Amino acid sequence: MSDAALNPPAAQLRSKSTGRSKQKLLRLLLNIIVIAFLLGWLVPIVALFLSSVRPQADTATSGWWMAILRPDLSLANYGLALDQLRIAGSLGTSLAIAIPTTVLTVILSVIGAYALVRMKFAGRTALSLLLVALLVTPPQITLVPLLKLYNMVGLSGSIPGIWLYQVGFTLPFGVFLLRGFIASIPVELYESANLDGASELKTFTAIVLPLARPIMASLGIMAFLWSWNDLLIPLLFMGGSAMAAPITVNLAGLVAQTTQGQGPLMAATFLSVLIPLFLIISMQRYFVRGILGGAVKG
Amino acid sequence: MTDTLAFVPVLIAIGAIGIPVLTYVGLGLGEGILSLLPQGLSGSLRPWVWLSLPILLVLLILIYPIIVTLFTSLRDARGEGFVGGSNYLWAFSGTMMSILKNNIIWLIGFPAVTLVLSLATAVLFDKVKYEPVAMTVVILPTAISFTAGSVIWTQMYSFQPQGMTQIGTLNAIRSLFGLAPVPWLIAPVVNTLSLIFIAVWLQLGIATLILSSAIKNIGSEMLEAARLDGAGEWRIFRSMVLPNIVPSVMVVLTTMIIASLKVFDIVYVMTNGNFGTNVIANRLYYELFSANNLGHASAIAVILLVCALPVALINIFHFRAENKA
Numbered sequence: 001m002s003d004a005a006l007n008p009p010a011a012q013l014r015s016k017s018t019g020r021s022k023q024k025l026l027r028l029l030l031n032i033i034v035i036a037f038l039l040g041w042l043v044p045i046v047a048l049f050l051s052s053v054r055p056q057a058d059t060a061t062s063g064w065w066m067a068i069l070r071p072d073l074s075l076a077n078y079g080l081a082l083d084q085l086r087i088a089g090s091l092g093t094s095l096a097i098a099i100p101t102t103v104l105t106v107i108l109s110v111i112g113a114y115a116l117v118r119m120k121f122a123g124r125t126a127l128s129l130l131l132v133a134l135l136v137t138p139p140q141i142t143l144v145p146l147l148k149l150y151n152m153v154g155l156s157g158s159i160p161g162i163w164l165y166q167v168g169f170t171l172p173f174g175v176f177l178l179r180g181f182i183a184s185i186p187v188e189l190y191e192s193a194n195l196d197g198a199s200e201l202k203t204f205t206a207i208v209l210p211l212a213r214p215i216m217a218s219l220g221i222m223a224f225l226w227s228w229n230d231l232l233i234p235l236l237f238m239g240g241s242a243m244a245a246p247i248t249v250n251l252a253g254l255v256a257q258t259t260q261g262q263g264p265l266m267a268a269t270f271l272s273v274l275i276p277l278f279l280i281i282s283m284q285r286y287f288v289r290g291i292l293g294g295a296v297k298g
Numbered sequence: 299m300t301d302t303l304a305f306v307p308v309l310i311a312i313g314a315i316g317i318p319v320l321t322y323v324g325l326g327l328g329e330g331i332l333s334l335l336p337q338g339l340s341g342s343l344r345p346w347v348w349l350s351l352p353i354l355l356v357l358l359i360l361i362y363p364i365i366v367t368l369f370t371s372l373r374d375a376r377g378e379g380f381v382g383g384s385n386y387l388w389a390f391s392g393t394m395m396s397i398l399k400n401n402i403i404w405l406i407g408f409p410a411v412t413l414v415l416s417l418a419t420a421v422l423f424d425k426v427k428y429e430p431v432a433m434t435v436v437i438l439p440t441a442i443s444f445t446a447g448s449v450i451w452t453q454m455y456s457f458q459p460q461g462m463t464q465i466g467t468l469n470a471i472r473s474l475f476g477l478a479p480v481p482w483l484i485a486p487v488v489n490t491l492s493l494i495f496i497a498v499w500l501q502l503g504i505a506t507l508i509l510s511s512a513i514k515n516i517g518s519e520m521l522e523a524a525r526l527d528g529a530g531e532w533r534i535f536r537s538m539v540l541p542n543i544v545p546s547v548m549v550v551l552t553t554m555i556i557a558s559l560k561v562f563d564i565v566y567v568m569t570n571g572n573f574g575t576n577v578i579a580n581r582l583y584y585e586l587f588s589a590n591n592l593g594h595a596s597a598i599a600v601i602l603l604v605c606a607l608p609v610a611l612i613n614i615f616h617f618r619a620e621n622k623a
Contacts, residue, residue: 030422030425030426031426033422034422034423034426034432037419037422038431038432038435038436041435041436041439041499041502042435042438043454043467044439044447044450044451044453044454044499045438045439045450047450047453047454047467048449048450048453051453059465061463061465062463062465063463063464063465063466063467063470064453064465064467065467065470088303089302089303092302092303092305092306093302093306095306095310096305096306096309096310096313099310099313099314100309100310100312100313100314100317101313102314103313103314103318104313104314104317104318107318107321108321108351108352108355109352111321111325111348111349111351111352112348112349112351112352112353114348115344115345115348115349116349119344119345119348120345121342121345121346124345127349127353128617128621129614129617129618131356132610132613132614132617133610133611133613133614134356134360134610135610135613136552136556136606136609136610136613137360137364137603137606137610138556138559138560138579138599138602138603138606139560140560140562140579140582140598140599140602141363141364141367141599141600141602141603142359142360142363142364142367143363143582143586143595143599144363144366144367144370144377144586144592144595144596144599145362145363145366145367145370146359146363147586148377159309159313160309160312160313163313164355164358164359165359167355167359168355168356168358168359168360169359169360171352171355171356172356172360175352199329199333200329200344201325201326201329225440225441228443229442229443229444229445229446230443231443231444231445231562231563231566231567232562232563232583236583236586242301242302243302243305244302248443248445248446248563251445251446251449251567252445252563252566252567255448255449255452255567255568256570262452262453265449266449266453269446269449269450272443272445272446273441273442273443273446276441276442276443277438277441277442279441280437280438280440280441281434281438284434284437287437288437288507291504291507291508292507292508292511295508295546295549295553
């Protein structure tokens with residue numbers, strides 16, 4: 001009897017300890033799944049890097065993982081990519097497109113967002129709604145008329161033509177992203193500036209620009225990535241240019257012709273992702289903010 | 299050409315310094331003129347001085363081309379004679395049907411796979427100590443262009459006939475288990491799904507970020523209380539987490555739907571639309587450049603726009619509700 005009286009707590013204790021070991025097992029399983037997933041997710045990038053440093057003969061006959069099992073590494077592919085595939089020129093052209101596009105997108109977006117939030121005028125709501133609607137416009141709808149227009153005014157094949165397109169196309173997003181932030185600046189700040197007799201331009205440069213710096217960085221990194229990674233627009237509008245083709249256009253062309261082999265192509269591809277990868281790692285905080293702020297919330 | 303590199307600094311200086319300075323000077327000039335006008339007039343003109351450049355650009359790059367394309371879609375190959383709806387009839391017949399079928403696979407497959415995977419990553423990452431590292435890993439591919447991503451995945455999908463050494467990652471793994479190699483980019487439907495997975499790899503980070511932030515907004519006290527009451531993790535996910543993140547799930551779905559409408563780069567680089575993988579954005583490129591049929595190209599573009607329209611309307615609806623609240 002006394003045994004029976006003692007039993008229930010003991011049973012409880014046992015079930016608790018089996019529950020704990022079950023929990024431990026679940027934790028282990030969770031960690032295995034997550035780590036396996038992360039390693040798997042990194043495989044393509046690792047494969048790219050390893051293939052870029054393997055001799056051409058190896059790449060053609062065995063998989064990239066043989067570089068780990070039987071290391072025989074060389075930088076010859078990078079030499080070939082820079083010498084024969086015009087990769088340095090392509091990276092230069094891409095920079096000449098992406099940097100001005102980024103700066104101009106950020107500047108015009110902050111000017112537009114400021115006016116849209118701070119100034120009252122007829123049609124303000126309509127304009128905001130139009131911007132929201134334009135957020136999802138597929139670029140394809142603009143191509144036929146703009147190609148004609150660009151050819152007519154001599155903008156095709158020119159880098160400023162690409163700035164114009166990419167800035168115009170990204171502006172609705174930029175204004176939308178900055179709008180929310182600028183609306184959250186306390187009205188008192190503007191009022192005190194007004195009392196001090198600051199002009200509109202002074203208020204803008206002394207109050208809005210410094211406060212909006214982080215969100216402008218968010219827009220900046222996104223605008224840069226979009227511009228740098230864009231294929232369609234430079235493919236269509238850069239034809240006939242004397243400059244080296246932008247990096248995406250160059251890569252896409254190289255895939256089609258296999259004369260150079262996989263090695264130099266992989267080296268060129270690795271070079272093309274270095275700047276974006278560096279940016280996203282060093283500015284991850286701003287990127288995350290841009291993604292979360294740019295999503296139209298339900 | 300070697301002179302490219304000489305032009306680069308000049309172009310960057312013009313675009314990233316020159317034009318911004320001019321814009322600022324222009325704003326200053328505009329404000330100067332406004333200050334000469336009577337108060338009421340300057341107040342009502344000011345917004346248009348500030349908005350002039352952004353509005354001009356949006357008009358030129360988005361509004362004007364949309365309107366012209368709508369009209370061109372009713373015209374012939376050269377964009378001249380009026381042909382009524384025949385371009386649209388063409389767009390829904392013959393070879394276009396298989397292309398539209400691929401787009402539907404993209405439209406369903408890409409958002410669905412991304413959503414399921416990102417729900418899993420967002421929930422599981424939330425439970426591990428190294429979450430920031432895990433986040434960084436899934437975000438990394440989002441920095442890579444679709445073009446480079448496609449080149450990268452040629453190494454995953456590479457196919458050699460059975461009996462030869464497989465140098466593609468996936469087929470090498472299959473041969474380890476004694477399975478026959480799969481021609482990932484050639485076998486019908488499998489190839490479109492393989493292309494979709496490249497897009498998933500590239501974009502999963504965005505979906506994970508959105509869902510993860512939504513999950514973190516659910517009060518942890520509520521979840522802890524449920525756990526103490528003995529609710530299982532799956533039950534907690536289904537009846538507490540999921541209902542609370544529906545708006546964010548919608549954001550992920552609409553973002554991915556729009557992305558799958560626009561998909562061009564992956565198909566262009568990987569198969570150029572061969573082996574039955576073509577999608578309408580690539581057919582548009584072909585109509586524009588090889589067939590020189592402006593009417594067909596415009597009709598395809600309008601179809602894309604119409605598909606995006608419901609998402610635009612949903613966004614407008616949410617935007618209005620949010621700004622009234």
